[in-house]
Amino acid sequence: MWLKLSFSAMALAVLVCYWPYYGPQNFLWFSDVALFLLVPALWFKLRLIASSMAIAVLLPELFWTFDFLTLSYLTPIASYMFNSEIALHIRFLSALFHLALPPVLIYLLYRLGYDRRAIVVQPLISAVILILTYLFTDPARNINWAFGPGFVQSFTHPWLYLFGLWLALLIVVYLPTHWLLTRYFRTCQSKPSTV
Template sequence: MPLWFKSAYLAFVAVLVPAYTVEHGLVNFLWLSNVALLGGLLAAWFESPRLASMLLVAVLLPELAWILDFLASLVLLGRSLFGVVEYMYNPEIALFVRLLSLYHLLLPFVLLWLVWRLGYDRGAWKLWIPIGLSILLLSFLLSSPERNVNWVWGPGGEPQEWMSPQAWLIAVMLFCSALWWVTQMLLGHVLRRVAGPVPPRMR
C-alpha cells in the first residue's frame, strides 16, 4: 500500500478520534462504521486482506445506504429518507464533527480499494459474524435507548415499542447476519467477474 495513503489515513483518524470522543464519548466508536474506519487503518498499515475483507462485508451495504440518504437529503433540504443522516443537520453537534462524518462518503470505496489491492478473503465473513454480533451486544449493554448505537434499541433515532428490547436485539442480530451473508455472496460474485479467475486467497 502506498505510504502516502497510509499516512493520510492515519492523520485523518488522529483528528477524528479525539473530536468524536469529546463530542460523542467512547461508546460512539461501537458504531459499525466507526469500527470499519479504525479497522481499515489497521488493514492498510498491516496490509491484511482478511481484515479488509471482514470490514468490507460488515459495512458495504449500510454505507451505501448512508451515501444515498445523504445525497437525497441535499435535494430534500435536510430531510432524511431513512433516518440515517438526521444527525448531520443537528446544530447541537459541532459543525467540525459533522464535517468529519463525511468520511462515510469515502469509506466503502476505500475498503473496496483495499480489497482490490490486497485481495478478497472469501472466508473472512465467517470470522466477522461473531465479532459483529459481539459489537451489537456491547452496543446494547453500553449504550442507551437515547444513543441507540447501531440501532439496537430501534430503527432510526427512536427506541421501538413493538417488542421487548431483548427480542429487538435478537432481530437486529439476525438481520445483520443475513445482510453480511448476502454481502459476501455479492462480493464474491462481482469480484470473480471483474478479476477473472479467482486467485487462491479469494477461494
Template sequence: MIPLWLKLLTTLGTAAIVVIYWHRYGPGNLLWFCDLSLILLVPAVWLESSLLTSLAALLVLLPLLAWTLLLGIRLLTGWREAGLLDYMFESERPWLLRLLSLFHIPLAALLLYLLGQLGYDERALPLAALSVGLVLPLTRWLTPPERNVNWVHGIGGEGTRQQSLPAWGYLLCLVLIAIALIHLPSHWLLFRLF
C-alpha cells in the same frame, strides 16, 4: 502494494476522528460499525490484510453506500428518509462534527480500493457474524439508550426505542437481520467482484 501516503492518511484521519468523537460523544460512540470498520482499516492497510479489509467491508460497505445515496438524495431533493440522517442537518450540532461524519463517503471508496488491491477473503463472513453477535450486546450494555448506537434500542435515529420485544429478543433479531440483509448479500457480491 498500498501506497505509503494512503497508509499515513488512513492512520492520521482515523486518529483525528477517534479523538474528536471520543471527546464529544464518549468512547461508546466508537461502537458504531462504521467507526469500528474505520479503526479496523488502520491495521488492514499497514498489514495489507485482505482478511481485515474484507471483514470491514462485510460489516459496513452496503450501509455506507446506502448512507451516501440517501444523503445525496436529501441534498438534491430535500426528501427526508425516516430521520436516519437528521443529525447531518441539525444546526445545534457543530458543523465540524457534521463535516467529520462525511467520512462515510471516503470510507466506502477506500474499502472498494483496498478490495481491488488485496482481494476479498471469504473467511471474513463468519468473523462478521461473530463481530455482530458480540458488538451489539456490548453496545446495548455500554452505551446510553438515548444515543441508540447501532440501533440496539430500536430501528432509527437517536432516542428511538422499540417496545415490542424483550431486549434479548430484539438483539437476536438485529443480529439475524444484519447477517441476512447485510453480510450475506455483501459476501455474495464481493466474492464475485473481487
C-alpha cells in the same frame, strides 16, 4: 503511502474530536469500528479484516452516501448531518469518513482480494459489538439500533430483539454483500498483494 497516512490521520482526528464530544460509546457504531480497523488493514495488508469490514459496512455506507448527497430527502439515515446543533467540525469529520469508507474498502478489496472467511468472522464481530452496545451504551443514543428500530422498542424482550437484529444484519446485509464480493472480486486466502 499517501492513502495510509491520510486515512490514519483522519481516523486519529475522529478519535480526538469525537471522544470529548460524544464520549467513547460512540466508537461502537459499526462505521466507527470499520474506520479504526481499516487503519491496521491498510498498513499491514490484512485481507480478512478488510473483507470483514466490507461485509459489515460497504452497503450501509453506500446507502448513507446516497442519503447524504440527496440531502436526506428520502430517509433520515444521514439527516443528523444537517442538524445545526451538532458542531460543524464534527459534521465535517463525519461526512469525510463516511464518504471515504466505500472507496477505501473497494480499493482494499481490489488490491488484496476478498477473503471468504469474512462471512464467518463478521457475524461474530457484530454479535460482540451488539452485546457491548446493549450493555454499555445509553438507550437514548440507540447506537446500532441495539435498543430498537430507530426508537427504543418495548414490543419484545430486549435480548430477543437484539438476536433478531443480528439475524437481520446477517440475512439482509452480510450474506448479500458476501455474494456480491465473491462474484466481483478476486477471492483467495493466500498471501495478499502489496498495497
